Amino acid sequence: MSPTAESHDAIIIGAGFAGLYAIHALRDKESKNVIAFDAADDVGGTWYWNRYPGARVDIESVHYSYSFDDALQQEWHWTERFPAQPEILRYLEHVADRFDLRRSIRFGTRIVALTWDDDSAHWTATTDTGELHTARYVVSGAGTLSVPKEPEFGGIENFAGETYATGNWPQHEVGFEGKRVGIVGVGSSGIQAISEIAKTAGHLTVLQRTPNYATPIGNYPTDPAEEAAEKADYRALRDASRNHFLGVPYSEVQPSALAATPEERREVFDDRWNRGGFRLFIDSFGDILFDHEANDTVAQYIRDRIRERVQDPATAELLAPRDHPYGTKRPPLETDYYEAYNRPNVELVDVRSNPIDAVTGTGVRLADGTEHRFDVLVLATGFDACTGPLLAMNITGRNGLRLADHWADGPQTYLGLMSAGFPNLFMITGPQSPSVLYNMPLAIEDHVDFSVEAIRYVESTGSSVIEPTPDAERDWVAHTNELAQATLLPDSPTSWYMGNNVPGKPKRVLVYLGGAPGYRARCDEVVAAGYQGFAISSSSDRALAQA
DSSP states (O other), X not given: OOOOOEEEEEEEEOSSHHHHHHHIIIIIITOOOEEEEOSSSSSOTHHHHOOOTTOBOSSOTTTSSOOSOHHHHHHOOOSBSSOBHHHHHHHHHHHHHHTTOGGGEETTOOEEEEEEETTTTEEEEXXXXXXXXXXXXXXXXXXXXXXXXXXXXXXXXXXOSEEEEGGGOOSSOOOOBTOEEEEEOOSHHHHHHHHHHTTTBSEEEEEESSOOOOEEOOOOBOOHHHHHXXXXXXXXXXXXXXXXXXXXXXXXXXXXXXXXXXXXXXXXXXXHHHHOTTHHXXXXXXXXXXXXXXXXXXXXXXXXXXHHHOSSHHHHHHHSOOSSOTTSSOOOEESSHHHHTTSTTEEEEETTTSOEEEEOSSEEEETTSOEEEOSEEEEOOOBOOTTHHHHTTOEEOGGGOBHHHHTTTSOOOBTTTBOTTOTTEEETTOTXXXXXXXXXXXXHHHHHHHHHHHHHHHHHTTOOEEEEOHHHHHHHHHHHHHHHHTSSGGGOTTOTTTTXXXXXXXXXXXXXXXXXXXXXXXXXXXXHTTSTTEEEEOHHHHHHHHO
C-alpha cells in the first residue's frame, strides 16, 4: 500500500545558506506552507559536513554573510577576517534560531526522487524513508560542492586504518599525533588540511597529482575599528559588493599586465599577494583570465614565490603548477601551506608520473609497485560540482524526461536557475549561473529573491506553472559557452569549472563568466519584459490542451 503524500506549497532542499534563506523568504514573507529536507542532523549545509582541520572560507566574513536583514548584520560579530568552519556553522545556527527555521526542516532525511505530475502540476518528493511529499514548487538549495567525486582508484574498503573524507568529516575529534598519515588531493580542501595536519602528524605523506597556484589568504583577527566602520556603512558596502564581478568590493584592478612594465607588474603582484584573499586573482590585472601571455606573468610570479618558501628545490618544482593557467581552477588560499613541506615529517609524492594503483590493507600502492604504509588515509579528492547535487536527486520532469538525460551532454539551463521541461523547479546557484565565481550568500539571495518574485508573479496572473522555453534555454547555453571560450578556462585539463575533473562527465562550462552585475542586469531585463524566455500557464490550460 502506497504511503499517503503530505501536501505543501513548496519543498526546499537543503539547510545551508540557500535553504535557510528560502524558508524565510517563502514561509515568513510569502506565508507559504513549506517543508525543507536535509540529510544532515542540523543546519549548516557545506559547513556542517566540511569539518576537516583548517576548513575556512575564502571570502571575507563581512561579505560572506546574509544581507537580507540589517539587524542580523549589525548584531553578529565575526572574530576573524576569514572565519573557520566552526564559526560559520555557529552563524548559521544563530540564523536558524533567530528566525525559528528549524521547525520547517526534516533533518536526517534525503530526497531520493523528485517527479513532476503534469495533470496536477505538482512535484512529488520521495524520501529515503519512503515518505511522499507533494508541492507546487521545489526550491533546490542542494549546493554546488556537496557531492564528493568518486576517487579514480579502488580498494578503499580494504584499508585497515582510519579513513576520512574532507567533504564528510566526522563530528568527533580526530587525532594525528604519532600516526603515519596519507592525504590524496591538493585542491582547496587538501591544502587547508595539509597545513594543519602537518603540525601534529607523526609523518604526513602528500600524494599530489596536480599542483595548484595557492596564494596567501591574509587572515587576521577582526579589528574593532574596521568592524565598526563597515557596520556603519554596511548598505554601501553591500551595494559595492553586488556591483563587483566576484561579489566583494575590490576596486584596484589594473587594465593589463602586458601594458605594465615588469617593475610595475611586480609592484602590483607583491601588493595583492601581501594583502591576501582573492586580490591577486581578481584585483591585479584585468587580462590575466583572458590572455595567455598576461596569465604567464602572474603564473611565473607565483612559481617564483613558491621557490622562495620551499627549501628543497626538487619539492618546490613539484609544487609549481605548469599544466594550467592561473585562475582556470578556483585559486586556493592558504596559510603556511608551502612551509609545511619544510617540516621533517612531511613528504611530497608525485602521483602524476607514478599514479595510484590501489588502496591496500596497509596503505596506498603506486603503479610501479611502491607501497606507502599509513595509519590514516585522508581523501581530499574533490567534488562532482554544480550538476552532481541535482542529478543525485533523480529528477523526472514533464513527459517522463529525466534530468540526467536532458543533461547527458552537459547542463542545459536558463539563467542557471531553471531547465526546460522541469516546471516550477528553481535551482539556486545552479549550473551556468555566476555561483562559485561570485560571493555565494549574495548569489543565493539574488536567486531566491528571483524565484520568490517569479512565484508571486505567476500566481498574480492566476497561473500556476513557470518554466523556460527550449529556445531561451538553448540561447543561454550558447551564451555561457561563448563567454567561456573568450577566457582561458577551457584550457585547464582538470577543472571542476568545466566539469572535466570527473572522468566521463561532459566538458561544459558550469559557471556564468559574464560577471554578477551583468548577470543581474540580464535577470532584471527578463523580469521587466514579463519574464521573457519563460512559459507561464495554469494546470487547467494544459489539461484543456491535452483533451
